[in-house]
Amino acid sequence: MPLLEIHRLTKRFGGLVAVKQVDFTLEKGWIASLIGPNGAGKTTFFNMITGLYPPTSGRVVLENRDITGAPPHQLTALGIARTFQNIRLFGNMTALENILVGRHSRLQTGLIGTLLRFPAVQQEERQAKQQALHLLEFVGLGSRTAQELAKNLSYGDQRRLEIARALASEPKLLLLDEPTAGMNPNETAALTRFIQRIRAELQLTILLIEHDMKVVMGISDFVGVMEYGSKIAEGTPAAVQADSRVIEAYLGKEAP
Amino acid sequence: MTQQGQALKSGNILGAIAALTVLLFGGWSGAVIGWLLGTAAGLMACQGKKVATPKLGIRLGSKAGIALGVWVLVASLIQGVVLLPATGQSSLGLISALILGGIGWVVAILAGWLTGALQGLGPNRQRATAALLALTLIAFPLVDRLAETDWTATVIQILIFALLALGLNIVVGYAGLLDLGYAAFFAIGAYTTGFLSSPQINLEWNFWLVIWIAAGVAALAGVVLGAPTLRLRGDYLAIVTLGFGEIVPVVFRNLTDIRLYEPISQIIASLLGRPEWVICLLGCDRPFNLTGGEAGINPIGRPALPFIGTFQAGQYLPWYYLILCLVVFSAWIISRLRDSRLGRAWTAIREDELAASAMGINLVQTKLLAFAMGATFSGFAGAFYGAYISAIFPSVFDFSVSVIILCMVILGGLGNIIGVLLGCVIIMAADRLYLPQLAQVLKALLNNTVLPNISSPVLRDFLATSVDPLQMRLFLFGLTLVVMMIVRPEGLVPDSQRQAELYESEDESLAEARSQ
Numbered sequence: 001m002p003l004l005e006i007h008r009l010t011k012r013f014g015g016l017v018a019v020k021q022v023d024f025t026l027e028k029g030w031i032a033s034l035i036g037p038n039g040a041g042k043t044t045f046f047n048m049i050t051g052l053y054p055p056t057s058g059r060v061v062l063e064n065r066d067i068t069g070a071p072p073h074q075l076t077a078l079g080i081a082r083t084f085q086n087i088r089l090f091g092n093m094t095a096l097e098n099i100l101v102g103r104h105s106r107l108q109t110g111l112i113g114t115l116l117r118f119p120a121v122q123q124e125e126r127q128a129k130q131q132a133l134h135l136l137e138f139v140g141l142g143s144r145t146a147q148e149l150a151k152n153l154s155y156g157d158q159r160r161l162e163i164a165r166a167l168a169s170e171p172k173l174l175l176l177d178e179p180t181a182g183m184n185p186n187e188t189a190a191l192t193r194f195i196q197r198i199r200a201e202l203q204l205t206i207l208l209i210e211h212d213m214k215v216v217m218g219i220s221d222f223v224g225v226m227e228y229g230s231k232i233a234e235g236t237p238a239a240v241q242a243d244s245r246v247i248e249a250y251l252g253k254e255a256p
Numbered sequence: 257m258t259q260q261g262q263a264l265k266s267g268n269i270l271g272a273i274a275a276l277t278v279l280l281f282g283g284w285s286g287a288v289i290g291w292l293l294g295t296a297a298g299l300m301a302c303q304g305k306k307v308a309t310p311k312l313g314i315r316l317g318s319k320a321g322i323a324l325g326v327w328v329l330v331a332s333l334i335q336g337v338v339l340l341p342a343t344g345q346s347s348l349g350l351i352s353a354l355i356l357g358g359i360g361w362v363v364a365i366l367a368g369w370l371t372g373a374l375q376g377l378g379p380n381r382q383r384a385t386a387a388l389l390a391l392t393l394i395a396f397p398l399v400d401r402l403a404e405t406d407w408t409a410t411v412i413q414i415l416i417f418a419l420l421a422l423g424l425n426i427v428v429g430y431a432g433l434l435d436l437g438y439a440a441f442f443a444i445g446a447y448t449t450g451f452l453s454s455p456q457i458n459l460e461w462n463f464w465l466v467i468w469i470a471a472g473v474a475a476l477a478g479v480v481l482g483a484p485t486l487r488l489r490g491d492y493l494a495i496v497t498l499g500f501g502e503i504v505p506v507v508f509r510n511l512t513d514i515r516l517y518e519p520i521s522q523i524i525a526s527l528l529g530r531p532e533w534v535i536c537l538l539g540c541d542r543p544f545n546l547t548g549g550e551a552g553i554n555p556i557g558r559p560a561l562p563f564i565g566t567f568q569a570g571q572y573l574p575w576y577y578l579i580l581c582l583v584v585f586s587a588w589i590i591s592r593l594r595d596s597r598l599g600r601a602w603t604a605i606r607e608d609e610l611a612a613s614a615m616g617i618n619l620v621q622t623k624l625l626a627f628a629m630g631a632t633f634s635g636f637a638g639a640f641y642g643a644y645i646s647a648i649f650p651s652v653f654d655f656s657v658s659v660i661i662l663c664m665v666i667l668g669g670l671g672n673i674i675g676v677l678l679g680c681v682i683i684m685a686a687d688r689l690y691l692p693q694l695a696q697v698l699k700a701l702l703n704n705t706v707l708p709n710i711s712s713p714v715l716r717d718f719l720a721t722s723v724d725p726l727q728m729r730l731f732l733f734g735l736t737l738v739v740m741m742i743v744r745p746e747g748l749v750p751d752s753q754r755q756a757e758l759y760e761s762e763d764e765s766l767a768e769a770r771s772q
Contacts (some may be wrong), residue, residue, distance in 0.1 A: 076616030090607035093600075100597075101604045104617030107597050111625065113588060125596075136377075169616055177747055198343040 001064065003028045003037070003173060003205050004049070009058035011044050018044040020229040021058070026173070026222075030208045031199055035214045035227035037249060041061055042209045043085055043228070050082045053105060059151075062173070077105040081171035082161040091151030093162050095141065098150050099132040102168030126254045139164040140194070156187050163166065164209075167202070172197070176208040180215055192205045192219055217241065225249065259301075263316040266300035267323025267368070274324055278360070280693045282348075284403035286328045286360030291399070294321045295392055299385070307314075310376035314532035317372015318365055324579035325361030332357025343700035367735065380760040387648040397576045407689065408572040412644065414684040416637050421680045422586050422673065428662065429671035430599060431626035432606030434494040437501020440659055443469040443633040443653035444477045445638020447508055447547065448513025450648050456548060457649035458482075464560035467639040474635025475628040482627030486620055489609075501658050509650040541635040552649035554644045567643075572579030575644055582640060587634050587673055588682045594673075602626055660687075667740055669747030680749055686736075688731065695726045 004026040011019040015210050019041040026032055034042050046052040049060055060068045062078060069074035070078075081102075108129060113121040133143050139160040145153060150161060159179060165173060179195070180188045192215050199206055210216045217237040218224060225233040225246050231241045238244055268292040277289040298317035307313045336353025342345065348356070374384040397408045420442060427435045448470040451459045486495050547553065559578065560566040567574045593599050601622045604612040613619050644647050660683065666681020704720060710716045725732070741745075 052610065052614065071611040071618075073618045075612065082614055084611065088608050088611040090611065092605050092607060093603055097600055097603075101600050101612070101617070102615050104597060104601060104604075109597045111598065114598050115592055117592065164616065179749045 002026060003029075003030075003063060004207075005059075005061040006049070007059040007061070009045070009048060010056045010061065011041075011048055011053060011227065012056040017229050019048070019055075022226070022229075022231045024224055024231065025236075026205060026207060028205055029199070029203065030221045031195065031208070032222040033220040034207065034226060035213075035216055036210070040226040041229040042226055043177060045084065046177055047207065049075075049222050050080055050169050050175060065143055073105065076169050076171075079170070079172035080175065081166035081173070082165050082175040083159075083168045083177055083179065084172070085181065087155075087158050089150040089158055089162055089165070092149060094147050095136060095150055095153065096132050097130070097147040098133055098161060098165050099168045100128055102165035103132065105169050135164045136161075139167075139240050150169045153184060159183070163194075163198075167198070172205060174206045175206050176206065178209050178211065180210065181211050188215060191215075195219060205209055260314055260319065261314075262303075263297075263301035263319040264323050266297045267320035268327070270297045270300070271324040271327030274360075274364070275327040276591045276690070278328055278331035278357075279335050279339060280690060280697055281405060282340065283405070284356070285405050286332050286356055288399060288405050288407075290328050290360040290364035290395075290405045291367050292392070294324055294367025295388065296357070296377065297321060297364070298368040302367070302372055302375035307372075307527050308378075310373045312374030313372035313374070314369055314755075315372070317370070317375070318404065319367040319368075320372075320554075321365035321368025322361075324368065325364035328360035328364055329354075329357035332360060340699075342705045343697060344704035355612075358435070365663060393580060394577075397573055404729050407718070408576055410685070410689045412572060412575055412579055413616050413688055414585050414681055414753075416641055416644075417581050417661065417664065417684050418677055418680045419579070419586055419637040419640075420582070420634050421676045422590055422663045423630045423645060424661050425630075425665050425673070425676045426593070426602075426633075427626050428665055429631035429676070430594065430602040431623060432602075433485075433623065433626060434490065434497070435627075435630070435658075436498040436662065437492050437504075437658055438497075438630070439502045439653045439657035440481070440504035441477055441634040442638045442657065443472045443508060443650070444631075445474045445635035446642040446648045446653070447474045447553070447638075448624070448635070449639040449642035450545070450553035450556055453643070454553050454555060456553050457546070460557050461556060467636060467643075470639035470642075471632045471635035474631040474638065478627035478629075478631030479548075479624050480573050482624045483491075498655075498658075503656060504654045505650040507546045507603075508653075509549055511546040514544040514546055547650070550650065552647055553642075554647035556646050556648065558646060559644050560631050569646065579640055582636050586636065587677070589741075590633075591673055597623065598622070613739055642673060653769075663737060667737070667747055670749040672747070675747050675749030682748075683733075687733070691725050691729060691732075692760050695724055697727065698723060 002025045004023065004024075006024040006055065008021045009015065009019060022041075022045060034045065036042055044053065048055045051067075051070055051074070054069045058068070059066060062075075062080065065078070067075060067078065077145070091102060093101070107124060109121050111126060133146060136143060136146055141153075141157055141160055141164070142229060145157065145161075150158065153161060155227055163174075163176070176195070181192050195206060195208070196219055198204055221238050223234065223237050223240045224231055225240060225243070227249045232245045232249060233240055235243075274286070274289045274293050278286045295321035298313075301316040301320040302313055307316065307495065333353050336348030336356065337350055341347055371385075371388060374388055375381055377384050392611075400406070400408050400411075420438070423441075423593070424435065424438045427433050427438070449463075449466050451457055452466045452469060453458050453463060481497065481500050483494050488496060558567045561574070562573055567578075601612065601617045604615065604617060605619065605622060609619065613711065664683050665676050665677040666679070667683060668701075669675025702723060707716055707720060710719070
């Protein structure tokens with residue numbers, strides 16, 4: 001059974017069709033990439049999967065469950081987490097608090113519990129903090145950054161913190177929107193290794209939007225290519241690289 | 257700044273306030289204000305720094321106390337020897353003024369000494385400070401009565417507004433939803449109390465039950481208002497809440513003539529077994545007056561306790577302790593909310609709504625909860641206010657109330673409980689205590705000293721009619737806010753996050769300037 005199945009997903013903004021009848025299937029345990037020129041509709045596609053945009057038509061199915069048009073907070077609870085292309089951390093909260101917010105959907109405490117602070121609530125809060133510190137360690141930030149305001153972290157650390165925040169919700173499917181944007185080759189290589197480690201240690205399925213071909217070809221089990229809102233090719237990295245339509249989309253048509 | 261310097265500075269800032277108090281009020285006010293501000297000076301002197309030992313705390317605290325006391329002493333002398341005769345009262349005499357001022361000085365030093373000592377206690381510091389503050393607040397009305405300063409009534413007003421400011425802080429400070437109609441919830445709490453414990457609809461329920469109902473109804477109103485505004489942000493949200501704040505008093509003003517179509521009311525009344533108030537509510541033979549219109553609801557039942565009996569109008573002690581309990585209870589609840597899953601969700605929404613929803617926060621539920629919790633505390637305030645004044649009028653809940661509460665929150669420091677309380681005390685004390693007294697003293701001064709010496713009748717008339725601080729109330733208020741926004745936009749005791757937000761751009765531009 002595939003983890004995520006997408007059937008003929010379409011998004012229309014007025015006259016503009018941003019995503020046109022895209023089918024996509026994601027098997028459990030894959031690292032899959034979505035590539036394509038700027039404006040191809042990749043991020044819109046992400047936003048529909050994570051519930052930020054309701055699709056115009058089509059269906060999104062997570063583990064045989066139709067989740068089309070569900071609000072984002074429900075999707076997080078069902079196990080979809082994401083990062084953003086332009087980092088969207090809670091800048092004036094500490095790194096630790098950012099991760100704790102990411103854990104929101106896995107914590108139970110309601111209003112009554114907050115006010116009366118039962119032992120169980122305190123226990124939950126302690127555990128959440130422990131796990132958050134653990135996650136900071138896991139993404140390579142270490143506990144020294146825990147009390148640092150998120151916006152004071154370096155760019156690379158902010159990217160890592162955003163991933164940690166997404167991981168805090170214990171997702172089955174992790175969506176990374178251009179995780180290596182703005183990174184130098186060293187940082188990119190480190191992040192690539194890190195993504196592989198996430199899959200290995202946490203048994204996640206990962207879907208990423210990426211422009212760096214070295215990253216895409218290096219870690220992907222499966223690649224989908226989009227152009228002008230449509231999917232033009234998909235398959236293994238090698239197959240996609242050889243596809244004439246992909247070459248055309250990236251390099252232009254050969255002169256006759 | 258060195259620790260000693262900070263201590264001196266705290267003493268001097270608070271000393272200026274204390275001196276003003278002594279000049280205006282005279283008598284034993286020096287001792288009372290020396291005690292209160294001496295405690296504050298002790299806290300300020302040791303604030304933010306690590307005070308390792310009680311000894312160091314004592315040094316800092318008493319230093320601040322001494323500086324504060326000097327102001328009190330000098331002000332006492334001026335007041336007793338110069339100001340009293342100038343305002344047409346008999347002079348106190350140098351010796352008496354010196355004694356009064358000296359007592360104020362000693363009290364200030366002792367208060368600073370004690371507070372400072374507690375700050376050096378290490379791990380027990382917070383508990384000791386809390387105990388000291390609790391004792392101070394409990395003792396205040398007794399000392400006030402002994403010293404004949406008569407401030408308790410004003411302090412009760414201040415505490416009512418403290419409750420309101422704490423509630424608004426949840427909505428504006430924590431969740432970042434600008435609410436300009438907060439007085440509406442105050443009105444709803446007060447009117448709920450009015451309906452349930454007054455002869456208006458012949459329900460005279462017990463205050464201790466009604467106050468909870470009032471809070472519940474206000475919370476419900478918060479949800480009702482919150483629901484349609486969920487998709488709005490910033491300016492648009494502010495405008496809608498402003499509208500709500502205007503509508504509610506108008507509704508209460510006009511619900512005086514309720515009449516239902518006759519047969520329907522007959523049927524409903526017969527179904528309900530015709531209890532008197534149902535029949536009248538539905539307009540049997542005469543229109544039903546629910547809110548009393550401009551005249552309001554009067555009288556409203558007062559709370560009663562065993563041993564104390566019913567709280568009386570002129571006896572402030574039970575009222576003071578009741579509202580004090582309410583404020584402390586609310587501050588405690590709010591501090592718990594803040595350090596919780598819910599408080600984090602509020603902050604996350606304030607920071608980035610979209611990212612918050614993608615992190616699993618239910619925006620609808622969380623925002624509505626902010627509105628509801630904020631409204632709950634104004635419901636408490638409304639219930640207390642209704643019972644305390646024993647009468648409510650729609651004009652009490654107009655737009656200016658919403659604005660003043662918002663100013664308290666901003667002046668003190670958005671998102672910080674201590675800051676909000678401080679902002680409330682400053683604005684209310686200035687408005688209700690200092691300004692009226694200043695008007696009185698100025699008037700006496702003019703009549704006895706200045707005016708007789710002015711020959712021109714035009715100038716005399718002008719001075720006699722125009723020098724009135726009460727008329728300049730709103731001007732002074734606006735001036736304070738403008739100055740605050742320039743000098744310290746983050747508020748007096750800012751929340752660390754909010755401070756960071758405000759100085760963000762400044763830091764960047766500074767860094768840019770340096771790199772060039």
